[in-house]
Amino acid sequence: MVWHAWGDGEPLVLLHGGSGSWTHWLRNVEALAAAGRRVLAPDLPGSGESALPAGAADADDLVDPLAASLREVAGDGPHDIVGFSFGGLTAGLLAQRYHGLVRKLVLVGVPGLGVRGERLKLRTWRDEADAAAREAVHRHNLGVLMLHRPESIDALALALHAANLSRDRMRSRRLALTDILARALPTLACERHAIFGAQDALYADFWPGIQRLFAADPGFGELVFIPGAGHWVQFEEAAAFNTELLRLLKKR
Template structure:
């Protein structure tokens, strides 16, 4: 598949969106994109990412949902607010944006990786209207002490060298199957990673999720991948810790890495549709394992 086609495919999906601006901090703007129609669904991307982390999920979900995918403050098209930028400092801006955009509407919240931490913090505030929370490849479980080392763009002199850096970093952290590090994944990385201004994030290295889980007011689902570079050597610990989160269901997907909603897009899309169609009044606190 040619790079030109890939870029135009991203631009096609971008052009199909409606864009809304909310405050992302004093004097800072936060950009939201919207697709589809139906119950509201908010998707929060991961670190070094943007709305494009959901590039292979948006159209499938927008068939039955109004999908909102912002660039978090300090990422993508959104401005960086002053001060320390981490999940706990950004979550209030995202929650304020949800309130501005959705008002009293009910909504579901899905967060990937760093966006999962932001989502968990938002859910702990018990916002009116939140029906379900889905956490994908989330950390903050006290298990990640040192993320994989990634290559720097410094010294990359031309497009081929920059592409090789992006490919190497996708292999090291994001995707398990090297064949899935395709032109689209590289294009997403190339357009997103250089605009990450929220450096020095540290909450991912803590166990913040363990305390937050007691405050979640809604059914919560978790999705991880068996070959996630953050967890592949400590799957038993991942199971033990996530057992304590009170998840309605935990799914572990095989043969996929951290960016599981890209690498196993069809399977994750089907999971999300199922999760988001389950009744919200069922008893919580019981984990169903699908590993």
């Protein structure tokens, strides 16, 4: 596993989303480090520059190698972990399997809650030989899935998205469509919170059910919605996200 680090202080681990890399946190790492944390953002196994473990097919297969690598980088903990989307699912399964490794868990736009709406109409970019055509597909898919406002799909978002997709070797997402995390939450020993973009295309039609789900977990803290943001909330509304995340991390 390849890790990226900023700052000094207590470790704060950021786990990126599916088909991503540490760059999902590009607009967050410096602000969080400036707040006095040692920010640690890996490329999850099979993404970015990190190797894919033999036989790994989904989030549950990443838990053991992630735990071993985290201990090498940051010690036995317990650690504060923030997981975005697929990374949030992985973080929740990590907290379930390794109770002593996680102190505080913040789930961002997380799947595995048993919520499944209409399939989003994404386009395939790999069949496009022309660079301009590939960029048009990436722009479309970012607008459908990741970002709420058209102006958020800027040159940086396009470049990060394209680079991350080209290095993705973890293609299975079977667990994201199940309720595996919803069932795991009440069993966790750590404090837990969640942040979503209020206009997240994956979940915006299901907020009442999601609110009830978290409310039914006796150990759950706060559910925070960031206005004006889609699924990639920490990129689209970085300042608001950083403020809310730091507030949740300071809660005791």
